[in-house]
């Protein structure tokens with residue numbers, strides 16, 4: 001290629017796949033129409049840098065020589081967030097907080113700033129809001145210490161200078177899509193810009209033991225590079241999700257180099273910012289109807305924590321040749337499979353019925369242990385017979401209609417007991433593993449027929 005000519009490449013804005021020509025569908029993530037042409041400056045992003053944090057003399061280090069004194073985790077003041085992070089913030093880590101615009105990422109991080117600045121310095125860099133706007137938000141949240149420094153800019157080079165000068169223990173960049181490096185020709189928010197900015201922030205984090213939080217918006221349109229492009233570069237990926245119309249929010253760990261990824265944290269958006277929800281089961285079961293058919297409470301494990309949710313099903317006769325089925329909060333294919341099992345093994349003629357399944361509260365739960373709950377809710381609605389309100393169930397359902405074992409049975413039963421349930425339907429094979437069943441009647445079932453018989 002002639003010298004001086006701009007080199008361009010096409011990038012999938014969803015997964016970052018690079019191609020020399022435009023493609024209609026991305027071979028990487030199968031997204032349609034996601035390729036955008038960007039200028040690439042190979043020598044700016046292709047530079048090899050050290051991430052070892054001071055190991056300059058090209059000598060590998062013995063594991064016993066590594067100094068662990070500075071590696072104590074910082075507490076964020078939010079128990080829910082600390083748990084998702086695996087026990088607090090690891091110094092020198094790079095954490096990506098992704099989520100839909102307006103879900104509350106900036107609010108959460110500003111509240112974290114408030115808690116952290118009680119005994120350390122935090123630098124909050126915003127490319128989205130002005131100083132006055134941040135202050136307005138801060139006033140809703142509460143009192144702030146002056147150890148929080150704010151900086152509103154979008155230039156990556158200027159940000160680096162400020163971070164170097166301030167030497168804060170924690171830096172927050174809100175959001176990565178607004179960051180612009182002069183060394184990359186592409187527009188802010190494009191794959192090359194977002195990647196370059198993240199790579200440079202990674203240098204800062206690893207080189208100076210500063211924890212960097214990056215905010216990334218997820219957009220469906222593919223105009224702005226999704227945080228998925230960055231997932232492999234950062235240490236921890238947290239997604240903040242929830243229904244914008246409902247007030248609760250779920251913080252989910254998607255990747256974590258320093259802890260488990262199954263953990264979730266539950267928050268509620270209030271007038272004065274986010275509030276932790278310490279007992280999510282109670283919260284999720286709020287407003288459960290009394291004596292209605294097609295409703296049952298099931299138990300799902302989210303990491304180490306059991307969460308009780310209400311499963312609702314509505315089965316009615318279909319007016320068209322092709323029955324309509326929808327699933328909200330769970331996998332539609334799974335619902336179709338369970339309906340086929342119910343038809344063949346449970347003897348319910350569902351083939352010309354419409355069916356709607358919903359996990360109440362808008363939460364997403366895909367654990368196989370929810371199967372039995374879905375089956376029970378469908379059967380209850382089909383027969384129009386309500387399930388007793390004191391019953392809770394969990395178990396995986398197989399294709400022969402058998403109810404299979406699930407893990408952490410005791411935790412689930414204990415949670416059910418705590419919330420006042422008195423009957424628990426669970427896989428028969430899991431019953432011997434239970435140690436404490438006082439105050440709750442355990443019904444072990446081998447197959448779905450036995451389970452359906454428990455419906456009134």
Ligand code: TYD
Nearest residue numbers: 101102103104105106107140270271272273
């Ligand atoms: P925000 O943190 O700006 O979202 P993001 O950074 O993810 O784009 O959240 C904005 C929403 O939160 C907005 O709809 C208003 C609401 N909100 C409250 O309900 N209470 C509050 O105290 C604050 C600060 C925001």
Ligand code: MG
Nearest residue numbers: 105106128174
């Ligand atoms: Mg924001």
